Amino acid sequence: MTLADAPVITAALEVRDLEVAYVVRGVDREVLRGVSFSIAPGEAYGLVGESGCGKSTTAYAAVRYLPDNGKILSGSIHVAGDDVIGMNAEQLRRFRATEASMVYQDPGASLNPSLRVGRQITECFTLLGQSKDEARRSSIAALARVRIAAPESVMDRYPFQLSGGMQQRVVIAMALACNPKLLVLDEPTTGLDATVEAEVLDLVRALRSESDAAILFIAHNLGVIRSMCDRVGVMYAGKIVEEGPSQAVFDDPKHPYTVGLLRSLPRHGIRKTDRALATIPGTLPLIGSALPTCVFVDRCPLASDVCRTEVPPVVQIGPAGDRYTRCHHADRIDDLEVESVTVDIAMLAASEHNPDVLELSHVSKTFRQRGNSIPALVDVDFTLAEGETLGIVGESGSGKSTLARTMLGIETLDQGGDMALDGAHLQGSTSQRSASEKRSMQMVFQNPDSALNRSWSVRRILVRCVTKLTGLKGEEANTRVEQLAAHLRLTPRHLDLKPRQLSGGLKQRVAIARAFAGDPRIVVCDEPTSALDVSVQAAILNLLADLQVEKRTSYLLITHDMGVVRYLADRIAVMYLGRIQEIGLTDDVFNGPHHPYTEALLSSVPSVDGEATLRIRLDGEIPTPANPPSGCVFHPRCPRAIEGVCEVTEPPLLEVAPGHSIRCHIPIEELRILQAK
Amino acid sequence: MSDLGTSAVTGPEAETGGFETEIGGSAPGPVISERKQARRESWRLIRRRPSFIIGSAIVSIWVVCAILGNRITPHHPLDFRAKDSSGLPALHLSPRAAFPFGTDATGRDVLSRVMAGARDVLKIAPMAAILGVLLGVIVGMIMGYLGGWVDLVLSRIVEAFLALPVVLIALLAITTLGRSDWVVVGVVAVLFTPVVARTVRSAVLAERDLDYVTSARLRGETGRFVMFREILPNVSGPIIVELTVRIGYAVFTVATLSFLGAGPPPPSPDWGAQVSEGFRVLGAGIWWTTLFPALAIASLVIAVNLIADSVQSVLDAS
Structure with a gap:
């Protein structure tokens, strides 16, 4: 077997049969159930899997950073041949100072907010025994190495004066200070915007060629892993179920779990009109629960009796000996069915010319803060047809959420704009709207934990909403809630539970049920799946699509996930600094020619399909709306800006094709030629 | 057809541990323990803490004294007078087997008076604390939920109140309004x-900024509903802690007021009043008339704080 034959000495990280448990109230709860893998120097190894599968625990165990209740039960961890588990406190300190580094998800939390950046970086070098002057020189070099343009000035700043991307660069510079043999990156780009994420990933990629550090890369985003890692391990319930070169694993998965994971992603540009997304039935087993011999058997479509009685064999795949899957039925993987087209949705798309439900004209929203006016929305116009989904995309700070809140009346729009529901004028503030208007517009929030009152039962949440929106009372309201719940595939048992007793996907179902309590005309979905795992995301997206067909509800879908918006949206509006930069049918926006900002957004998404994408890169971050750039607000970051024009006048939003408008000075034909390259 | 995707609810055996420790996890993990189970669990955890056991033992002793009063005191707290062998009043007897806490200036048994004194303080202090917390919840809820200028104005008033010396104002109020249990309760509250x-x-x-509040506003709930039905249950933890802490302070404040003469009139065995009577003869070496009532006050305050402390640490942990 390759695993056993891998030469121990040369591996930068060698993990063998690692079993880790968390002690919860005196009981050991097993999280890792025998994890083995090794990373060669200079190699990047990715761990993927849904939350709770143990990928972060593996990473923390590798550098012995487990929380206090974490306990290594058995197995071995060697970094460059040194036994990490056997180290005493002093050895461990030296090991972390010189051999291994870690970069965490939130760069803001990794830096000390009250110390200047320079002091924090030089500390890394003085720790290695350098004098003050040496350390300062090394620090400047380290910052230059992570492509920070003016290292001296950055040294004098505090972390809060740097943008998220810059902070993460500083953290990476600190992690590389000791020239580590092992670099652990734990979701390093998860909190960052797509364009910034692309920038950071580019940097890590460039640094890889300069250093021979082995990288252990943890991410839930399969696209990121594919674009960054040589090899990948797919984790499920504390076991690596499949391992191999990332391209091979993602293109031709050999474990039923990997297959399910990949099929539940909206990819290859599929739309809701093509087919429903595949889902993985059941839920992740709880940490510490007793599992059958094959950890995935309860959710596996290929499962048979042998899966419950015998430990699945490690099946080598291909002649190279670099791939394996832990499955009894590796030979039957190709039998897994692909689900078919949903007919209803296909029909919906065919019936066009639906009446407009909502019309926004010249809607602006200006916040006032300490005497400054901050325009968060500027002159937004659009219509939303019955049964249509309008996707809103853009970086954080682009005004997506303000748009939703203004539509719903949580924020009141500025004078001069107008909103109309079914042709009738709509009051700006929720409190001034009529009961039927309130009933017409509801919202599904990003985070169900925050959206559901944690001290109410599901039944109380839904009954209250039904009563308030439809006027039904008592038994009638209760009956309606039960129908509603059944519709969203919630069982009566779920109704009497508190939100925290439900899984993330079920919670989001409750939140959707609440939004649909009064048969709304429009539902605003603000990142409805970004807090969920991919297999759950697929079920929720399918549910939203089904509900739409049946109820003819219109959606305003806010998301940063290009796959999701492409799957669900009929039309897409791209926002930047409170302005719509481009709006059009989904295919038009994706296929182009598109606004240079749309182009940048699309090319910044690392794809799990590995399709060649045009890469145009944006510098810097979105400017503050309080002080927007002159002319076209996008010009300072636009790689295609025309000097002398773009910084002077703001281009109008012009219709370049039927139903497709772009706010750009560059003529559409020229954009077509530029983007065809 | 799409599948259920996420259909299971875990049983009560599910615990929180693993998910909290999955530090870098990208999304919230599934299902956490049953709420009732969790509440029972925190109660079990509280009961196991030594500070809670000691605190509640002391409090129970005083509660028993307060309820049974004269029926369990060795002597009558007001009427009994100790006599020596010659039948004369035995004043200021030092602690001995017959009078473990000694006797006071008029020959009354200090132990009996300390035991009986629990009633006064346990009648007033918890009531004052409960009323104070009730008012505080209403004012704080309005400040926090409405925000803006309402919060600004109320905050300034609150700060002004906080700048006042509590005991001085209480004395002034009691002097002006006349002394009664209700006035003391009201003033302290x-x-x-x-x-x-x-x-x-x-x-x-x-x-306030959580989405369930936004959602309530979207369906047109009134501010009062949102404040007291939606938000209140979710802030009950800090309120419970505050209540226990306040009871401790109330015991202390009520005793201080009695010491300063704003307590119940002389024959009453009130602790503060006893200390104030006793400390005048402290210089003459008669320490027991002061020490024992003072210890009683201290023990009750400390006991209540021990309970508050364990409640807080368990609520913080969960």
């Missing part, structure tokens, strides 16, 4: 209100 309001306000601020 009003003086506690600003402190509680500040605690509640900050808890409400954290809740």
Whole structure:
């Protein structure tokens, strides 16, 4: 077997049969159930899997950073041949100072907010025994190495004066200070915007060629892993179920779990009109629960009796000996069915010319803060047809959420704009709207934990909403809630539970049920799946699509996930600094020619399909709306800006094709030629 | 057809541990323990803490004394007078087997008076604390939820109140309004209100921006409904802690007021009043008439704080 034959000495990280448990109230709860893998120097190894599968625990165990209740039960961890588990406190300190580094998800939390950046970086070098002057020189070099343009000035700043991307660069510079043999990156780009994420990933990629550090890369985003890692391990319930070169694993998965994971992603540009997304039935087993011999058997479509009685064999795949899957039925993987087209949705798309439900004209929203006016929305116009989904995309700070809140009346729009529901004028503030208007517009929030009152039962949440929106009372309201719940595939048992007793996907179902309590005309979905795992995301997206067909509800879908918006949206509006930069049918926006900002957004998404994408890169971050750039607000970051024009006048939003408008000075034909390259 | 995807609910055996420790996890893990189970669990955890056991043991002793009063005191706290062998009043007897806490200036048994004195303080202090917390919750809720200028104005008033010396104001109020149990309860409650309001306000601020509040507003709920039905249950933890802490302070404040003469009139065995009677003869080496009632006050305050402390640490942990 390759695993056993891998030469121990040369591996930068060698993990063998690692079993880790968390002690919860005196009981050991097993999280890792025998994890083995090794990373060669200079190699990047990715761990993927849904939350709770143990990928972060593996990473923390590798550098012995487990929380206090974490306990290594058995197995071995060697970094460059040194036994990490056997180290005493002093050895461990030296090991972390010189051999291994870690970069965490939130760069803001990794830096000390009250110390200047320079002091924090030089500390890394003085720790290695350098004098003050040496350390300062090394620090400047380290910052230059992570492509920070003016290292001296950055040294004098505090972390809060740097943008998220810059902070993460500083953290990476600190992690590389000791020239580590092992670099652990734990979701390093998860909190960052797509364009910034692309920038950071580019940097890590460039640094890889300069250093021979082995990288252990943890991410839930399969696209990121594919674009960054040589090899990948797919984790499920504390076991690596499949391992191999990332391209091979993602293109031709050999474990039923990997297959399910990949099929539940909206990819290859599929739309809701093509087919429903595949889902993985059941839920992740709880940490510490007793599992059958094959950890995935309860959710596996290929499962048979042998899966419950015998430990699945490690099946080598291909002649190279670099791939394996832990499955009894590796030979039957190709039998897994692909689900078919949903007919209803296909029909919906065919019936066009639906009446407009909502019309926004010249809607602006200006916040006032300490005497400054901050325009968060500027002159937004659009219509939303019955049964249509309008996707809103853009970086954080682009005004997506303000748009939703203004539509719903949580924020009141500025004078001069107008909103109309079914042709009738709509009051700006929720409190001034009529009961039927309130009933017409509801919202599904990003985070169900925050959206559901944690001290109410599901039944109380839904009954209250039904009563308030439809006027039904008592038994009638209760009956309606039960129908509603059944519709969203919630069982009566779920109704009497508190939100925290439900899984993330079920919670989001409750939140959707609440939004649909009064048969709304429009539902605003603000990142409805970004807090969920991919297999759950697929079920929720399918549910939203089904509900739409049946109820003819219109959606305003806010998301940063290009796959999701492409799957669900009929039309897409791209926002930047409170302005719509481009709006059009989904295919038009994706296929182009598109606004240079749309182009940048699309090319910044690392794809799990590995399709060649045009890469145009944006510098810097979105400017503050309080002080927007002159002319076209996008010009300072636009790689295609025309000097002398773009910084002077703001281009109008012009219709370049039927139903497709772009706010750009560059003529559409020229954009077509530029983007065809 | 799409599949259920996520259909299972875990049983009560599910615990929180693993998910909290999955530090870098990208999304919230599934299902956490049953709420009732969790509440029972925290109660079990509280009961196991030594500080809670000691605290509640002391409090129970005083509660028993307060309820049974004269029926369990060795002597009558007001009428009994100790006599020596010649039948004369035995004043200021030092502690001995017959009078473990000694006797006071008029020959009354200090132990009996200390036991009986529990009633006065346990009648007034918890009531004052409960009323103060109630008012504080209302004011704090309004400040936190409405925000803006309402919060600004109320905050200034609260700060002004906090700047006043509690005991001085209480004395003034009692002198003006006349002394009765209700006046003491009312005055102490009003003086506690600003402190509680500040605690509640900050808890409400954290809740106010959660989406369930937005959702309630979207369906047209009134402010009162959102404040007291939606938000209140979610800030009950800090309020319970505040209540226990306030009871401790109330014991202390009520005793201080009695010491300063704003307590019940002389024959009453009130602790504060006993200390105040006793300490005049402290210089003459008669320490027992002061020490024992003072110890009683201290033991009750400390016991209540021990309970508050264990409640807080268990609520913080969960």
